[in-house]
Amino acid sequence: MGFSTDAIHVGQEPDPATGSIVAPIYQTSTYLQDALGQNKGYDYARTNHPNRKALERCLAKLEGAPSAYVFTTGMAAIDAVFRLLRPGDHCVLSESVYGGVFRLTTQLLVQFGLEFSYVDTSSVEKIEAALRPNTKMLYVETPTNPTMIVSDLAACGRIAKDRHLTLTVDNTFLSPYLQQPITFGAHIVVHSMTKYLNGHSDCTGGVAVLTRAEDAEKIYFIQRSAGAGLAPMDCFLVSRGVKTLAVRMERHDANGMAIAKFLHGHPKVDRVVYPGLPSHPQHDIAKRQQRGFGAMISFDLGTLDAARKLLNHVKLCSLAESLGGVETLISHPATMTHASIPADIRQRIGITDGLVRISVGIEDIEDLIADLEQALDKI
Ligand SMILES: Cc1ncc(COP(=O)(O)O)c(C=O)c1O
Numbered sequence: 404m405g406f407s408t409d410a411i412h413v414g415q416e417p418d419p420a421t422g423s424i425v426a427p428i429y430q431t432s433t434y435l436q437d438a439l440g441q442n443k444g445y446d447y448a449r450t451n452h453p454n455r456k457a458l459e460r461c462l463a464k465l466e467g468a469p470s471a472y473v474f475t476t477g478m479a480a481i482d483a484v485f486r487l488l489r490p491g492d493h494c495v496l497s498e499s500v501y502g503g504v505f506r507l508t509t510q511l512l513v514q515f516g517l518e519f520s521y522v523d524t525s526s527v528e529k530i531e532a533a534l535r536p537n538t539k540m541l542y543v544e545t546p547t548n549p550t551m552i553v554s555d556l557a558a559c560g561r562i563a564k565d566r567h568l569t570l571t572v573d574n575t576f577l578s579p580y581l582q583q584p585i586t587f588g589a590h591i592v593v594h595s596m597t598k599y600l601n602g603h604s605d606c607t608g609g610v611a612v613l614t615r616a617e618d619a620e621k622i623y624f625i626q627r628s629a630g631a632g633l634a635p636m637d638c639f640l641v642s643r644g645v646k647t648l649a650v651r652m653e654r655h656d657a658n659g660m661a662i663a664k665f666l667h668g669h670p671k672v673d674r675v676v677y678p679g680l681p682s683h684p685q686h687d688i689a690k691r692q693q694r695g696f697g698a699m700i701s702f703d704l705g706t707l708d709a710a711r712k713l714l715n716h717v718k719l720c721s722l723a724e725s726l727g728g729v730e731t732l733i734s735h736p737a738t739m740t741h742a743s744i745p746a747d748i749r750q751r752i753g754i755t756d757g758l759v760r761i762s763v764g765i766e767d768i769e770d771l772i773a774d775l776e777q778a779l780d781k782i
Pocket of ligand 1: 476478548594596608
């Protein structure tokens with residue numbers, strides 16, 4: 404079946420008990436046992452529940468893997484994936500990885516004996532130079548948040564294969580509709596489902612998609628033991644969101660390109676970073692491995708003052724953290740999402756004080772351009 408058919412139907416079969424087309428929300432913490440040791444497949448909602456199982460089946464199918472496990476947030480899913488490593492193991496990560504991943508690895512996971520190196524994963528040479536005898540994982544975010552650096556997934560897949568590494572890819576910015584990392588050799592795909600997969604900014608969630616049975620077994624153990632599996636109502640919301648993923652992503656993609664072109668031609672904007680523009684350093688790689696360019700754009704207004712003026716004057720675009728919802732969100736990475744990254748590292752990886760990130764929604768494009776135009780006029 405095609406992507407949209409799978410997104411609508413896998414895991415979403417009509418309820419056999421009532422015929423309800425939409426799966427009911429199983430808002431219960433526990434399940435009646437028929438007899439000692441006998442149940443209908445569920446016993447306790449931390450361990451599993453039908454809404455979680457339905458969503459996990461659907462997401463595994465969309466990413467092209469045998470299994471997926473959903474968590475309360477993207478960070479919980481990513482934390483579970485790092486727990487596949489053992490004390491003394493080393494992981495190479497994209498240096499401009501999402502700020503929360505930087506905080507988790509540098510401030511928490513190092514306390515458990517894991518080692519991390521942050522490199523520009525758009526460079527095969529830099530990845531190879533960072534590898535050590537104890538390197539076990541290559542963790543790539545592409546495109547990166549918010550610097551929009553694209554890594555060559557086929558090259559990463561080759562390195563992982565040659566060096567026996569687990570390749571984990573954060574596919575949050577594009578969703579499985581626009582990018583399928585497993586086809587390039589990824590073993591694990593993670594998402595913040597809070598973003599495009601849910602798409603309506605009304606719950607948080609995360610998923611780890613797994614190609615190998617041994618990883619799946621461990622991740623399921625972590626999910627049910629540590630207890631960060633996603634609750635029924637939130638699974639229902641993400642399942643509902645996923646049904647429209649393809650049409651939303653088409654519109655996000657078209658709006659993203661239109662806003663990138665508008666900003667690129669605007670005299671008050673110093674620099675636009677969007678993989679869909681030929682000026683982007685990895686434009687050709689993005690064209691090769693992505694089905695579209697998405698709707699995440701960063702642009703530099705030169706100074707904090709200019710960025711503040713724009714952000715204080717937008718009316719339709721909302722000044723808020725997060726991304727990937729139907730509504731346009733705009734933010735200032737240096738003081739918001741990436742504030743936990745030290746200033747010198749922020750500067751080095753291009754998160755300047757004048758950098759603004761926009762998550763272009765699916766509103767009418769004329770309205771979005773008019774809003775940005777009037778706010779840019781205030782600078
Ligand atoms: C690329 C990326 N990965 C992971 C996360 C973490 O997801 P969550 O906020 O759902 O924990 C985010 C959050 O913004 C993100 O942008």
